Amino acid sequence: MSVDELVFQAIRRPHTIDFDRLALFAFHLNNVGQPPLRGPSRPALWANEFVRNVLWRNGAWQTAALDQASIDRFIAAKMIGGDQVRTKARNNYRYFFELAGYLPTRTPTVNAGASSWIASALFLAWDRYLLDGGRNTESALLAHVRSEELHKLLGVTDANAISNARILVKGYLSAGSVRRFSLITALFPVATPAATPSRHVPSPSPTATSSEAEWLDQDGSDETVERSVVSRLAQKRNRKIASQLRLHYKHACMFCGVRLQVGEGRFYSEAAHVKPLGKPHDGPDKTDNLLVLCPNHHLQFDRGVLRLKVEGSKLRIVSIVPSDPLHNKLIAPSHALDTSCVNWHFDWFDDKR
Ligand SMILES: [Zn+2]
Structure with a gap:
């Protein structure tokens, strides 16, 4: 980088x-x-x-x-x-x-x-x-x-x-x-899925990167800085919400149950937004729009490889890979989820294939 x-x-x-x-x-x-x-x-x-x-x-x-x-x-x-x-x-x-x-x-x-x-x-x-x-x-x-x-x-x-x-x-x-x-590149070639760009960390275009990074330019207005402050405060709030939920699940992946251990008594999990924050999707920054996942399943969820179907108070995992052991597994979240976000995610990737 x-x-x-x-x-x-x-x-x-x-x-x-x-x-x-x-x-x-x-x-x-x-x-x-x-x-x-x-x-x-x-x-x-x-x-x-x-x-x-x-x-x-x-x-x-x-x-x-x-x-x-x-x-x-x-x-x-x-x-x-x-x-x-x-x-x-x-x-x-x-x-x-x-x-x-x-x-x-x-x-x-x-x-x-x-x-x-x-x-x-x-x-x-x-x-x-x-x-x-x-x-x-x-x-x-x-x-x-x-x-x-x-x-x-x-x-x-x-x-x-x-x-x-x-x-x-x-x-x-x-x-x-x-x-x-x-x-690293030779060991782990990156698959590029068709028409499903990673939404949480989108790759900025090279031109956008270099021009946006020149933040000392006279052209960069105070409004730009102000907007950044506002979005940064929102990010801080999101991080707090996310870390509370990760603790709630004790870092166990809601899909596979794995608690990824990264040290003595230390575990790692990721908070995944069901509907992405910010433009253009404007998902809510609330726990009911969050899942706690291991890094592998976070990536698969973000790419729409894994999706969720609402079934009463439970959620059924749907994989595009029918032989995936998670395919058709029923999970019971112990926090409230916004079903409109879950449905949005399901439909969004439906449209993509
Ligand atoms: Zn997992």
């Missing part, structure tokens, strides 16, 4: 708070775009410099550095552009910290919460380093963490970043480093 894609997803799609924090980290790595910086620095990296030189101090991010006045001072000294551009850059930058749940805060330092996203962040930084022609060795990868001062972008101490990097670098190399993507 490219940095631009991360930023785009962070602004537009449902996702976790760790994803937002990773996107912010990726933004700080970003080295594309027009150079707004005075002096011989990397292009478009004023935010990277801001973190390393202003935000991070004494092992943590300092809350006061994120004050409007503090950012304004930095931008005025570093960025070429009119008042409007600078104000927009500041507002959008602060907005990014709000999205990631770092602002507002009353504590003098901002807890980056890096422990839950540091692994992804280091993998991302190493990918970028190798794609830029870096050396694929343990010592070079560790040296990169130091020379780029990644600990500052992670909001942790130097020692913390390096000790994590030492542990993670072996896993990174044994996973094939940046080549792991081609390995």
Whole structure:
């Protein structure tokens, strides 16, 4: 996933708070775009410099550095552009910290919460380093963490970043480093079903991605930011509703009953919207429009491979694969479901074949 894609997803799609924090980290790595910086620095990296030189101090991010006045001072000294551009850059930058749940805060330092996203962040930084022609060795990868001062972008101490990097670098190399993507693609070729695009995470067209991700452009209006704030608040609410329902089912898939264990006493399940939220379907963000499923059955449900037929207080699973053991299985949900959404899903995929 490219940095631009991360930023785009962070602004537009449902996702976790760790994803937002990773996107912010990726933004700080970003080295594309027009150079707004005075002096011989990397292009478009004023935010990277801001973190390393202003935000991070004494092992943590300092809350006061994120004050409007503090950012304004930095931008005025570093960025070429009119008042409007600078104000927009500041507002959008602060907005990014709000999205990631770092602002507002009353504590003098901002807890980056890096422990839950540091692994992804280091993998991302190493990918970028190798794609830029870096050396694929343990010592070079560790040296990169130091020379780029990644600990500052992670909001942790130097020692913390390096000790994590030492542990993670072996896993990174044994996973094939940046080549792991081609390995994954070769191992798991993605089937492309006809006329049933994934509705929950639709692939944005390449043009939409690059233009939408350029959120520092002067063209990006305040209304765009405002709309994003509103939709982000809605997403937060959705996540809470969804996690409550997942707990209600103790992470057991409503279709197959599997509780996917991901650690000692830790389980993983997904909340699937029966009728998708947002345009064009505008499904309700309520528990009666949600199912708790394992990742496999979530995918099959989203693609219409599995559908549900309402039968009184029960639901019958209908698979397009008649030999599927789930085909014709009756399930009894222990939460109320909106039958109009269930019927909508059934009919929607009926029309598609
Ligand atoms: Zn399942």
